[in-house]
Amino acid sequence: MLQLNSVSYQKGKSDLIQSVSATVQPGDRLTIFGPNGAGKSTLMRLMAGIIQPSSGTITYDDSLSGKNAIGYIPQQLALFENLTVKEHLRFYQKMIGSKTNPFMNEMIETLQLKDFWNKRIDELSGGMKRKVNLTVGMIQQPKIVFLDEPFVGVDLAAKHDMLNWLNRLNSRGVTIVFVTHDWQVIHELADKMWLMENGDLLHEATVDEVVHDHIELPDTSSALQKMISFHRY
Ligand SMILES: Nc1ncnc2c1ncn2[C@@H]1O[C@H](COP(=O)(O)OP(=O)(O)OP(=O)(O)O)[C@@H](O)[C@H]1O
Numbered sequence: 001m002l003q004l005n006s007v008s009y010q011k012g013k014s015d016l017i018q019s020v021s022a023t024v025q026p027g028d029r030l031t032i033f034g035p036n037g038a039g040k041s042t043l044m045r046l047m048a049g050i051i052q053p054s055s056g057t058i059t060y061d062d063s064l065s066g067k068n069a070i071g072y073i074p075q076q077l078a079l080f081e082n083l084t085v086k087e088h089l090r091f092y093q094k095m096i097g098s099k100t101n102p103f104m105n106e107m108i109e110t111l112q113l114k115d116f117w118n119k120r121i122d123e124l125s126g127g128m129k130r131k132v133n134l135t136v137g138m139i140q141q142p143k144i145v146f147l148d149e150p151f152v153g154v155d156l157a158a159k160h161d162m163l164n165w166l167n168r169l170n171s172r173g174v175t176i177v178f179v180t181h182d183w184q185v186i187h188e189l190a191d192k193m194w195l196m197e198n199g200d201l202l203h204e205a206t207v208d209e210v211v212h213d214h215i216e217l218p219d220t221s222s223a224l225q226k227m228i229s230f231h232r233y
Pocket residue numbers: 011014016034035036037038039040041042043
């Protein structure tokens with residue numbers, strides 16, 4: 001479990017995150033949803049421990065306090081252009097002191113990385129790079145993984161492989177927290193939604209409640225209402 005207690009984050013004079021209190025439960029499939037600039041990436045970076053709150057606290061239960069328990073897949077690709085896919089994985093494995101193991105083999109197979117195993121990163125398409133980025137961020141077998149727009153520029157086949165892998169991990173108890181503007185991904189990868197705007201966490205609901213039950217969402221702007229209403233049926 002991960003708990004946010006009145007977490008705020010300031011940068012200069014701006015309040016990017018304003019007193020957010022919420023809980024992520026083990027095994028959650030949670031998406032943080034809201035318009036551009038709402039603070040979604042900032043909140044995820046806080047939860048992943050990349051940045052520290054200006055005030056408030058974030059607490060993790062014992063299952064998340066190990067060295068490798070938290071995975072973070074950034075929006076910006078963090079890859080070396082002149083290494084091959086194979087060299088990349090070897091490099092990061094060495095960094096964390098792990099050998100090839102069943103988890104790695106399964107990840108390579110599910111994401112079909114062998115199709116471009118010996119290609120350099122600068123020879124790959126955007127979607128292939130996203131797959132490698134995902135793999136690199138998960139080599140250490142995290143218990144919770146934060147993904148910031150992991151599907152940008154990814155075609156349907158690659159998206160299918162990535163969703164398959166993430167859902168497979170979730171079925172074994174890995175918690176998935178992600179940001180996306182892609183409703184197909186929300187339907188296939190999320191149960192819960194946090195609706196954000198202007199640094200505030202306005203509502204927590206299930207995807208079903210938001211999309212099917214049309215629950216009232218008071219205090220949300222017309223922009224956020226519109227983003228949701230297009231996908232209600
Ligand atoms: N390092 C920074 N310094 C100053 N302001 C920042 C910094 N990082 C983000 N911001 C501002 O904080 C606000 C929230 O940014 P954030 O990237 O968290 O939003 P987001 O909801 O993820 O947006 P998007 O959907 O466009 O990715 C924005 O107004 C952004 O300009």
